[in-house]
Amino acid sequence: MSTSQQAILVAVSTVIFALLPDRGGDVRVHLPLVRRTRDPFADQWALPGGWVRTSESLSGAGRRTLAETTGLRPSYLEQLYTFGRPDRSPGQRVVSVVYSALVRNHEAAAAVEGENVRWTSADDCTGLAFDHDEIVQYALWRLRTKVQHAHVAQHFLDEQFSLAQLREVHEAVLQRHLDPANFRRQVEGSGTVVETGERQTGGRHRPPKLYRAVVPEGSAGPLQSAGPLA
Amino acid sequence: MSTSQQAILVAVSTVIFALLPDRGGDVRVHLPLVRRTRDPFADQWALPGGWVRTSESLSGAGRRTLAETTGLRPSYLEQLYTFGRPDRSPGQRVVSVVYSALVRNHEAAAAVEGENVRWTSADDCTGLAFDHDEIVQYALWRLRTKVQHAHVAQHFLDEQFSLAQLREVHEAVLQRHLDPANFRRQVEGSGTVVETGERQTGGRHRPPKLYRAVVPEGSAGPLQSAGPLA
Numbered sequence: 001m002s003t004s005q006q007a008i009l010v011a012v013s014t015v016i017f018a019l020l021p022d023r024g025g026d027v028r029v030h031l032p033l034v035r036r037t038r039d040p041f042a043d044q045w046a047l048p049g050g051w052v053r054t055s056e057s058l059s060g061a062g063r064r065t066l067a068e069t070t071g072l073r074p075s076y077l078e079q080l081y082t083f084g085r086p087d088r089s090p091g092q093r094v095v096s097v098v099y100s101a102l103v104r105n106h107e108a109a110a111a112v113e114g115e116n117v118r119w120t121s122a123d124d125c126t127g128l129a130f131d132h133d134e135i136v137q138y139a140l141w142r143l144r145t146k147v148q149h150a151h152v153a154q155h156f157l158d159e160q161f162s163l164a165q166l167r168e169v170h171e172a173v174l175q176r177h178l179d180p181a182n183f184r185r186q187v188e189g190s191g192t193v194v195e196t197g198e199r200q201t202g203g204r205h206r207p208p209k210l211y212r213a214v215v216p217e218g219s220a221g222p223l224q225s226a227g228p229l230a
Numbered sequence: 231m232s233t234s235q236q237a238i239l240v241a242v243s244t245v246i247f248a249l250l251p252d253r254g255g256d257v258r259v260h261l262p263l264v265r266r267t268r269d270p271f272a273d274q275w276a277l278p279g280g281w282v283r284t285s286e287s288l289s290g291a292g293r294r295t296l297a298e299t300t301g302l303r304p305s306y307l308e309q310l311y312t313f314g315r316p317d318r319s320p321g322q323r324v325v326s327v328v329y330s331a332l333v334r335n336h337e338a339a340a341a342v343e344g345e346n347v348r349w350t351s352a353d354d355c356t357g358l359a360f361d362h363d364e365i366v367q368y369a370l371w372r373l374r375t376k377v378q379h380a381h382v383a384q385h386f387l388d389e390q391f392s393l394a395q396l397r398e399v400h401e402a403v404l405q406r407h408l409d410p411a412n413f414r415r416q417v418e419g420s421g422t423v424v425e426t427g428e429r430q431t432g433g434r435h436r437p438p439k440l441y442r443a444v445v446p447e448g449s450a451g452p453l454q455s456a457g458p459l460a
Contacts, residue, residue, distance in 0.1 A: 005239050005281050006281060006282070006283055006284045007284065008238075008239070008240040008282060008284060009235050009238070010238040010240060010314075010325050051235050051236065052236070052238060052314070052325075053236055054236045054237065054238060054316065054323045055316055056316065057314060057315055057316060058312065058314040058325065079311060079312060081309060082288065082309060082312040082327050084240075084282070084287065084288040084327065085287060086284065086285055086286065086287060093284045095240050095282075095288065095325070095327070097312050097314070097325070
């Protein structure tokens with residue numbers, strides 16, 4: 001077994017997804033990007049992140065660097081994946097532990113757009129620094145393959161939601177129209193939601209029923225299961 | 231954003247699960263451990279692993295250190311989780327990217343037990359170096375919550391298997407008896423297996439049908455979805 005400890009730097013990055021309207025008004029998956037101020041990739045857009053300090057946990061580093069760069073403080077970050085290809089950062093070996101969160105729009109509002117922060121549609125996200133294009137595509141793929149679990153979609157909604165609200169989340173994530181009757185049948189048959197016994201408030205004659213998500217066993221996190229030290 | 235790069239070391243560890251008989255003859259989940267030859271934790275048992283070299287990928291480091299310490303060369307390693315609690319290694323900050331594999335018994339045979347390598351029942355695995363007890367328990371929890379997907383259990387079986395063989399895998403992983411008729415009904419109703427059209431060979435009058443696993447969308451790896459660079 002090799003005992004040599006070689007110089008590898010450890011960074012964290014965060015992929016924060018919110019459902020926001022694009023310029024045409026269509027609700028789509030967006031994420032905040034931060035403009036780099038230093039080389040490598042000075043002036044290019046990148047995922048929020050930074051170096052891990054020796055005294056902090058990996059998720060703590062994720063929370064700190066996300067707050068420092070964007071102002072975002074999601075209630076929960078889950079570890080998504082660790083990226084460590086030898087050539088992913090020019091001139092130095094950097095391993096990046098990537099954390100992720102799905103946030104509701106009132107939480108997303110903490111990241112105010114400016115010269116060095118912007119929200120971008122995840123599908124239009126290219127030309128980022130390092131391997132961040134690839135990281136975004138991976139996170140988006142995870143979201144799309146897992147959104148059929150209501151406990152994932154629920155991270156974009158309030159605790160209680162109507163089936164129409166749940167369908168709108170699916171439509172925004174998957175970027176396609178879903179037939180309301182089919183969607184209702186599938187969700188009700190899936191066992192992933194239960195009625196709360198309450199109805200949506202509002203002026204309608206027969207307001208829609210409200211539901212909450214059922215979290216399946218072994219699925220702690222929205223994009224994959226959280227680890228024990230998340 | 232902090233620009234200081236602090237001294238953090240990057241290691242890999244591997245959790246390799248096989249279904250082997252214990253001393254009483256019961257088939258249980260086992261994993262190979264390696265005796266440490268150096269401090270910290272000299273002479274204690276630990277997961278196979280070592281330092282990542284600057285020139286190799288994380289999964290490449292996992293494969294290399296696993297082969298060097300145990301002789302095991304599983305066809306596929308998936309990234310399980312990255313452990314980085316500040317106090318997990320005495321006197322130095324070490325982040326460990328953990329890889330995992332499920333291996334069939336003919337593959338497991340490559341790890342020959344000796345003074346410095348042994349197979350241990352995962353449930354009896356305590357007193358390991360570092361936070362490796364916790365890593366083993368996490369990997370075991372992932373296995374137990376995911377084994378209901380036949381594509382996970384199938385990693386312990388040949389490409390084609392009978393429902394009795396599949397049930398034996400579930401029984402060994404979950405450590406409880408499963409009713410054959412109920413198990414058959416559940417598996418056939420789950421859509422996770424399909425008949426191959428072939429039957430088990432052997433001397434029986436009516437040999438059992440053979441099945442293969444259906445891999446669900448978005449589930450590339452047995453313990454969690456593999457990343458793009460696995």
